[in-house]
Structure formats: structure tokens, C-alpha cells
Amino acid sequence: MSEAVSALDGATFEGFAKVEETGLRGMITVRGDLASKEMSAAIKAATGAAVPAQRKVTSGDKGAVAWMSPDELLVVVDYASVNETVATMTDGLKGSHALVANVSDARAVFRVSGDSSRDVLAKLAPVDFARDAFGAGDIRRSRIAQVPAAVWGNEDGSFEVICFRSVAQYVFDVLKVSAQPGGDVGFH
């Protein structure tokens, strides 16, 4: 089997905040009735996490689950275990109207870290990144400059951005420009 590589192969940039591509990540799109018992059991079995509330991310011992829309979740696991997780979930949701799809290779993930990481993102997305409005465990689907993206906050204060793999270079470039030394606005 061919060797899987991520979109930018772990590219990094150090400005007034650090921007890095995080490498391969297992991502599974799940659609269905989020309130159903089958869904919470399948999510629990796959990740150990509970079904997240609106615009929240929950995490368990095997991975994290992000709320994407009223009928869609994103399950984030290790790249190596993604096929196994898809199988577990497909099995768990058998008989109910649901979709489980492996989208790992269709996406790119970036991490923005450092004290001014909120400013880096706030320059690019029409989102309120104030500390009391957006923090760890929150997810927001929006846009980064001209392309759709989702951003969530990690416990350590860093942020992760997911976008389509086809626009990975574009997103990395705009994040680089936004984090360029001398461009710190010191707002957040």
C-alpha cells in the first residue's frame, strides 16, 4: 500500500505565533439523528466521548467528537485506527438512517499556538475570539479568508484549524501572513 502523507507534510512557521501543519489525522464525518440512543452508543464505543452539545467538542480516551451542524458530527481519531473506528460506528448505527464516512485524506489540519494565536485567527475569520466567547472545547465553522474552515480551541490554549486539503497551501499561506512578525495587533 502507498505511504500516506498529509497535505503539507508538517510544514511550520514561527512568527509572533506558531503555525504548523499537524500531519495525518483520522477524521470521520457522521450524519444522523444526534439525539438517538444508537448515535450516543456508537460515539461512545468509537471514542469514549459523549455526543457534544451545540458548537462544542467532547473528548474521550480514543478521540474527540466535534459538533458540526444539527445532524452532523466530526469524529477525530488516530490516523492508524480510522478504518477500525468507521467499522465500529457503521456497525453501531446499523438499521438507523445515518452516514459514516472516512474523510481523513480530504482534509488538512493546522495548529496555531502562542499568546497571540487569537489575533492570528481573528484577522482571518468573522468570529468573536474574545476569551470569554470562545475557548477550550468550543468549535466554530466559518471561513478563513476566502475558504470554509472550522476552528476549535484546545485545553492548552492553542487552536486547531481544519480545512479542505485542496486549499491547504492557501490556508497555510494566509495564516503565515497573519502571524508574520510585526503584524501583532495585541488585541486579544
Place this chain on the structure above:
Amino acid sequence: MLTLQCPYCGVWAEETELHAEGEAHLKRFGPGSDDADFESYLFMRENPKGVHFERWRHSNGCGKFFHAARCTMTLEVFGTYPAQTLEPPQDIKDKISAKQPGWSWRDFS
């Protein structure tokens, strides 16, 4: 800038995150309907000065369609509501009536 709350994800989204999708509450006339109905479904749109109902899509977000009630003259937004409905919910109608008594739009008032 216009800011609408998406009724599905609760986000206060500004215009660049949304896409305008035309008039709300259109009744579709498809194959087999008479020509006048089909023409009015395809081409005849309201262009009011005042209360208006529009369809929007949270395109850079959850991707869902929703409806918004707003005034084209004052740019006031009366509210947004899910698209799975044939007419505006009563609480939105009440809000409009409080601000603009005697309003009407197509068959609604």
C-alpha cells in the same frame, strides 16, 4: 453590515458567512401546472419597501437554509426561523406587528 442568527447553530453570523437565496415561502409549480402559475413561480418576486421575508443559507458554517424576516427600509431584522415551514411563526409576526402595524406581505399579515 447585516448580522443574522442562524436558527440551527445559534451563531450570530455576519453577511460574508451567509449567502442570500432569494425570496422565502415560494410555492413551487412544476410540470403539469398551468402557464400562469409556472411563470409566477419562476419570475414574479416581491420587491417591497418595508417588511420582507428572505431565504438565507449559512454557507460558511453549518450549511443549512433558514428564513429571515426583516425590513428593507429600516434594515431592522425581526427574526430568523427554520426553513421547514410554510409560513412565518406567530412570534415573528407579532414582533413585526408591534413595530409596523398593518403590514402585509403576499398572503401574510
